[in-house]
Amino acid sequence: MSKSPHYCPETLALSAGFFSDQPTRVTTPDITMSVNHCFVPEEGSFSANGIENLADTPFLYAGWTNPTVRQLEQRIAALECTDDAYATTTGMAALSAMFFSLLRAGDHLIISDVCYAAVYELAREVLPDYGIEVTPVNLTDLAAVSRAIRPQTRLIHAESPCNPLLRLTDLTQLADLAKQHQVLLSVDSTFATPVITRPAVLGVDLVVHSLTKFINGHGDALGGCVTGNKALIAQIRSRAAAHLGSTISAQNAWLIMRGIETLYPRMKTISDSALQIAQWLENHPRVKQVNYPGLVSHPQYTLATEQMAYGGGMIVFQMDDMDDIAQRFAQEARLFYYAYSIGHQRSLVVLLKTADLMASTYRMTHEQAQEFRRYAGEGVFRLSIGLENPQDLIEELEQLLR
Structure with a gap:
């Protein structure tokens, strides 16, 4: 049918x-x-x-x-x-x-x-x-x-x-x-x-x-x-x-x-923008680690190329001074909305702390917790990229991550 x-x-x-x-x-x-x-x-x-x-x-x-x-x-x-x-x-x-x-x-x-x-x-x-x-x-x-x-x-x-x-x-x-x-x-x-x-x-x-x-x-x-x-x-x-x-x-x-009805052009645009932003973040001196399936540095990049047509619209990255950066996103950002949820036409960001997730949700073995921290460290900023021009988003990130 x-x-x-x-x-x-x-x-x-x-x-x-x-x-x-x-x-x-x-x-x-x-x-x-x-x-x-x-x-x-x-x-x-x-x-x-x-x-x-x-x-x-x-x-x-x-x-x-x-x-x-x-x-x-x-x-x-x-x-x-x-x-x-x-x-x-x-x-x-x-x-x-x-x-x-x-x-x-x-x-x-x-x-x-x-x-x-x-x-x-x-x-x-x-x-x-x-x-x-x-x-x-x-x-x-x-x-x-x-x-x-x-x-x-x-x-x-x-x-x-x-x-x-x-x-x-x-x-x-x-x-x-x-x-x-x-x-x-x-x-x-x-x-x-x-x-x-x-x-x-x-x-x-x-x-x-x-x-x-x-x-x-x-x-x-x-x-x-x-x-x-x-x-x-x-x-x-x-x-x-x-x-x-x-x-x-x-x-x-x-x-x-x-x-x-606009899903296919939206996801292509969002994925193209996300790749540009992930590449920029990876080269930022204050960013410790970026996880994005479209980056060669992703631990499963080969699988991503086999299983995914694009890298998608989600990026997570680690920094020091997480709380200070979160406050900047919440109070100073004009394009990144500090909010939960993902996949909207506007870009969203939220800080997810590893300790908070372990306390509230995950009950992991020592080995599972170590694997989690291999990807997330002590916490990650989760970006959901929207339909804005990626250069505008990068310029705002440059100001916020200073």
């Missing part, structure tokens, strides 16, 4: 799921705001056990699916080269939908030992309350992953690039290992977007995005999605849409579709 052999991804970003066949002959998707749809009883029935794919039923209730939301799902699935997608209120809702739909008491989950803080906390602090065992592993170490797999392991969850280190996971090798053990593999590809990496093509079963970030690209709508083969997405939708209430609103779905 979502895959098309006829169009390139740049074209699918504008056309997948959209047909101008309404009486008004619109050239951009409408928003269907109605919560309910009329139906003939025989057409609107669905199985009480929730196994039937709700996406195949007539539109009945917006909590299950909605015409505007369905267009968004079809477009994302087309860009990720998967059968189907389920769109949710947030990225965390997508991950929660996936975990609570696929895992049961007694199951075992392997997650990346470095990932988005809320995901790590959900996995380590909430899932065990429901009888799900969780093991954080450095997913760059395939031998460690292999040792961690148990007969009860049902899912391995990765991020690539991971937040905040920008460490990569070799998705092809990890997918091969997961298949050998008949374990599902999911990856949060928010930092990459389908413009840069299409994990399903590399063998990944489920791809998760926070649509709030680069895919929306305007900082004005929350959303998330999980995409994969039809059976897995139907299983997730039947539980999450019907029972967890995680389906995205039509308004936000429409806003995110608007963002997708």
